[in-house]
Amino acid sequence: MRRLAADVVVVGGGSTGAGVVRDAAMRGYTAVLVDRSDLAQGTTGRFHGLLHSGGRYVVSDPGSATECARENAVLSRIQAPAIERTGGLFVSVPGDDPGYGDRFLAGAAATGVPAREIPVAEALRREPRLNRGISRAIEVEDASVDGWQLVWGAVNSARAYGAKVLTYHPVTRIDIADGRVRAVHCHDQRRDEEVVIECAFVLNCAGPWAGRITDLAGLPPVPVIPGRGIMIALNHRVVNTVVNRLIYPTDGDILVPVHTVSVIGTTDVKESDPDHLPIPAAEVQQMLDAGERLIPGFRRARAVHAWAGSRPLIRDDRVAADDTRHMSRGMAVVDHLTRDGVAGLLTIGGGKLTTYRLMAEHIVDAMGDQRGERRPCRTADEEIPYAEGSRHYVVTHRLADREADRLDDQIVCECELMSRRMFTDLLHREPLATLDDLRRQLRLGMGPCQGGFCAGRAAGIAVTERVVDAERATGLLRLFLKNRWIGLWPILYGAQVRQTALDHWLYAGTLDIEHLPTPDQEVVR
């Protein structure tokens, strides 16, 4: 057993937890972040990649719209390399009420969301694949954001301020005595060891899993309702600008160009278990139909992957419990002192990735209130250092990097232009990582071939670098392919069928991966 001590334990390594641990550390608290798996593996890694301008909420949720507009500007300043300033358009396609545009513009003016109507011809010039029948187009400041880069940036900043980050450390118990939080117990899965962190505060940032954390503290249930949404990535950019339907928010109304792909989202279905989020065929069809309305021919484009994420909404009695889209997206901090009589435990729900920094500010403020002190929040003032510098992301940056090093380095993942050195550098920093953990930072295997060529290379390099042995490398490769499949089989149509057949020829056929010596137990982390 290992013992640690901290002022505050942050539970959950998604965007909220990452923001909270950074904020707490910057205010001078000793902080430890724990997550049951890798960073940004839950909701933060399973969204459409949109950094909201606020436009989406100008009519339906004006408070959120204003927050999004402000935070969009803040994050673009402090985390530029995680953000591509694509710009956004709201367009009326045939059948949409063109009058909604007036309500939209009025809402934008009232909420402080920058928006400007542009001629349809100008919108079509910028995005030639758009439905030629659009009747209105409004320009906004939407951007695309890499949730993983956002989280890793915040966490690295927190570490620089002395915070500790423990991944693959699921919480097993929260000790409460005399009405106060005393300690958090975790299980270090990779060393199979119990870890006890003595602390006065626990900030529960577990998102859709927040109710499980309060259960571990023995508290009455916190009503978190996972709202599942599915997303589908096409293998290239059918648009270079975020394109939204100019309608009251509904399903399938956003198309986001992010990195080398474009992502259509999303649906919203109430679920009971955030660990088992299906990608129903009917919803895939619904997304393709929605894509077709924005971009004629969408169904003939190549889909490479699909995923489902879960919104961490806290039940709000003002709307019906099954209408998760219209619950407040505004964040809600639950103070368990007033609710349950337990000091030192706060739960945060709701919110969205765009406002993650602001959510963190609120919950750390709430902790200060309980402690009877107010240390000022500084997270909006200080740029987060990135290896890439402080320029905004551009989709071609890796092309430039590979042009520069093509004579002395190899490309391990051709689809995403990941070099061998990028891979080995991270591998040595994260020797316990799975290939999926590395993927989330490097985009290994996320392009059209979905790991067909690069996954085996990555496993081989990990052995050559003496980071793992052949048995674990084989297990990691099997795990990676199995996990890629989760997002592949629901969208197996068109050109991706060909690719998948080729990938099967390579792994099952040429490499005969199914007949490597079988492990006693499959590698799962």
Added chain:
Amino acid sequence: MRDVVVIGAGLAGLTAALRLARAGRSVTLVARGVGGLSLAQGTIDILGYTPERVLRPLDAVAAVPPEHPYAGLGPDAVAAAVTWLRDELGSELLVGDPAVNLHLPTALGALRPTALAQPSMVAADARGGLTYAVVGVRQLKDFPADLVAGNLARSTAPDGGPLGATAAWVDLPARPGEADPSGLTYARSLDDAAFADRFAVAVRDAAGAGDVVLLPGVLGVRPGAGRRLAELIGRPVAEVPLLPPSVPGLRLADALRARVAAAGVRILLGSAVTGFTADGDRVATVTVAAAGGPRALAASDFVYAPGGFESGALAVDSRGAIAETVFGLPLTAADAAGLVGPRYWAPHPLFEVGVRTDAAGRPVAGDKVVHPNLYVAGGILAGPEPWREKSGDGIAVATAVRAAAMIEGGAR
């Protein structure tokens, strides 16, 4: 008007074209690409798993279930077809006994069963007590010597005996300053005797302990480099097929294509067949997307050997409809719903979908032949996922030989 148009430039199409041309038929071979051989491992599989490892493939062919493509052929026809191919290409390119599987290391270190292999590979055939000196080339990212050796060392040979392996690396750019060549580029350099000698010396000096030196499958685009390397290295050498472009696969493709051309076949590559015209139930012409516009190719008989899902000959649209894309042939399933599921390692019935035929190899709808002068061969046939059971090459060769025989015999 030709006697026969063959569609497809993979193992099945080349085999059918060669057989027919040798029998005196005028043949045009047309294909969208260059065929699938350069994507494959460059050996001839007959049957590797049922799903247990197969030691005697012809015996396993005799026992396949009735819906298997081999069921209508039988082991004798399969043996005859594969033996013909081996003898046609000669012992420079293919050796082995169709009745007995070899078990050759893969680039992950698995032991892959196959019936015929190139002479540059067979020294690695796994048997108890054998040890491998695996040697990687730093410039070639698709042969992870440490992983290969590690997996071989924890494997058991099919005869139940242990295997051993060591790993080592050579650092030898084929061209100065080239860090990331394809296997094909490297193989071209090894066709140069002076570079091959330097390579052999580097391998000899680097290789660890082991009975057989295991090298990446890039030992020359032309056959024969392996033998000379073995002499210089002083130990038996075996090359391991890599990911595409596969140099051993390319050797087979080059050799077959050269024979097809020499036999007088007119070859149109890079020319997709997009449709056909019929005369009654007979196929009259196929339409080819040629430079300058579509062009009709007329023939008495047609052999359709386009491959399966990997080539796009079989396709699934965004609503899940499965179709054969040129003739609209009936398939064993029309809807992909329920044919793929969440379990990666489980069978994927989608990839078993294909065309069913009569005993002559002609597509059928129910019991009825669709077009009496259209024969199919290779990966378009319905049957188990060929990559899992390692049967694609044997099915391609045997069904192509059948199609040619039926046309020669005037089956109607």
